Amino acid sequence: MKSAIPSRNVLKRMKPYSPGKPIWEVQRELGLDRVVKLASNENPLGPSPKAVEAIRELLSDIHRYPDAQAVDLRATIAAKYELLSEQIIVTNGGDELITLVSEAFIETGDEIIVPGPSFSEYEFGGQLMGAVIRTVSLTEDYQYNVPAILEAVSERTKLLYLCSPNNPTGTILSQSALTEFLNSLPPNVLVILDSAYSHFVTEDDYSDGIEFVKAGYPVIVLQTFSKVYGLAGIRVGFGVASPSIIRAILQVKEPFNVNALAQAAAAAAIVDDDHVRKSSLLVKEERLRLYQGFEELGLSYTSSMSNFILVELYENAEQHYVELMRKGVIVRYGAAWGLPQHVRISIGTPEENNILLQALRMILK
Ligand SMILES: *Cc1c(COP(=O)(O)O)cnc(C)c1O
DSSP: OOOSSOOOTHHHHOOOOOOOOOHHHHHHHHTOSOOEEOSSOOOTTOSOHHHHHHHHHHGGGTTSOOOTTOHHHHHHHHHHHTOOGGGEEEESHHHHHHHHHHHHHOOTTOEEEEEESOOTHHHHHHHHTTOEEEEEEOOTTSOOOHHHHHHHOOTTEEEEEEESSOTTTOOOOOHHHHHHHHHHSOTTOEEEEEOTTGGGOOOSSOOOSHHHHHTTOSEEEEEESSSTTOOGGGOOEEEEOOHHHHHHHHTTSOTTOSOHHHHHHHHHHTTOHHHHHHHHHHHHHHHHHHHHHHHHTTOOBOOOSSSEEEEEOGGGHHHHHHHHHHTTEEOEEGGGGTOTTEEEEEOOOHHHHHHHHHHHHHHHO
16 A cells, blocks of 8 residues: 655655675575675775674673763774864764764755765765755866866855765875865865775875864865775764864764674774785785776776776676676676766775686676
């Protein structure tokens, strides 16, 4: 029976998030034993071993509620980045931070600026709160079009998103360009700088944004434990901003948004320098090897500062995406970003990347 109770009108306009297909689903649907998932930018080396140990030690305590203020984790993050605990909010993944910021700051009719193609959650949060979304396209080579973004700013602009490195293109806004940009913005605009992939950047002229928070700019930096730290399955991320911005976001946060195991795991992972170093080194080395593989196959790609690469597969991109899946390699098809001739490929272990290149070789022959 159809419900007679109408849900909010805005829900009709909202596109559901389309995640990368999970390994088990492809195994089941296609009857494959070995499936390689290069679709969600996870850490192919797995979680920080110190985080796994921290979870194990806490298992017999999970009848207790988690710390609503995540005091220990915030102190650990604060020490790591030389911040005050009051400048940090811990959230159920970086995704929750985006929703909370939207809830805390957007009044109906406020404008938000979202460069595109980029991470879909920015629009999601804006639409949920009745914002007017101003999309500003990246340039043809997927750089931020700073003049066009400044042009889109109005008196009603409340939030402005910048993802650097950007998902799905892997391109960054340089530190020098970011500095100039922030100095050009009027004071009514709150910038969310999403640096979820900061650990994979090799360019010197780059900032994860935290220095701008320290310098007093109206900036919220988003970080996550899902990527380099390898904790995507347990859902934890954090935001860094001035204490007054953090206080506003805390007002809309559920008390127990981050579970106890996630808090313990994250506190262990963020000081596991060995795991971070190994993981980012793997990405940096394999990135260059994949470039070479793509070049040998005659494929063009966008140089990436992240743990994924946007690859052009031309008119048959969707078909090739399906063929890759049939061979047990899951990548992300670009149509959701308006890039129907592209796929986004996460960087895996050397063995996984070889499987990918071999599959591409067979498909493109
Ligand atoms: C993965 C990702 C995040 C955060 O993801 P969570 O798993 O929710 O922490 C944020 N921004 C971008 C661009 C991402 O790709």
